[in-house]
Amino acid sequence: MKTSQHQQGFLLIEGLIAILIFSLGILGLVAMGSKAIAAQSDARYRTTAAQLADEIAGKIALGVDRSASGTKIAASLAGFQHLAAGGACAFGGPASADANVIAWVTRATTTGPGLPGLPGATATSQQIKVVGGAVNEVDITVCWQAPSDTAPRQLTLVTYVN
Numbered sequence: 001m002k003t004s005q006h007q008q009g010f011l012l013i014e015g016l017i018a019i020l021i022f023s024l025g026i027l028g029l030v031a032m033g034s035k036a037i038a039a040q041s042d043a044r045y046r047t048t049a050a051q052l053a054d055e056i057a058g059k060i061a062l063g064v065d066r067s068a069s070g071t072k073i074a075a076s077l078a079g080f081q082h083l084a085a086g087g088a089c090a091f092g093g094p095a096s097a098d099a100n101v102i103a104w105v106t107r108a109t110t111t112g113p114g115l116p117g118l119p120g121a122t123a124t125s126q127q128i129k130v131v132g133g134a135v136n137e138v139d140i141t142v143c144w145q146a147p148s149d150t151a152p153r154q155l156t157l158v159t160y161v162n
Helices: 010-063 070-078 099-109
Strands: 085-087 090-092 126-131 137-144 153-160
Touching (some): 010 099, 099 126
Antiparallel strands (some): 085 090
């Protein structure tokens, strides 16, 4: 079959356009893959932060002195308080002397194989704040910053100890 002069090279142009469309599709898949990996890492860090917050909440609930009235519970909770001042993952104030809290801060900030720590977590970016009043509210804030994050992330667990 003979092609006319003005149709020569049309197959080449069609092939180049098909390769261009295929390449854009592959680039889109690669971009989606990196976003999926980032989302999976974020979910893993949030799960770890929730587990750490739940762990110390349980130790606080078990370690509080319930031998007297509500004022005794509130006074006992104060011993668990850790860096109760400040905000935005830059906390200050006195650190807790409670052995459970010290061990918890170490677990939250120590990373490595088999260790539950969070990336970028420091001892001054973890907070346990006891809110006064008759409700015995304890706010536990866990902060971390993954290598790809531009700002720290945080998870706050609010619990009531009775």
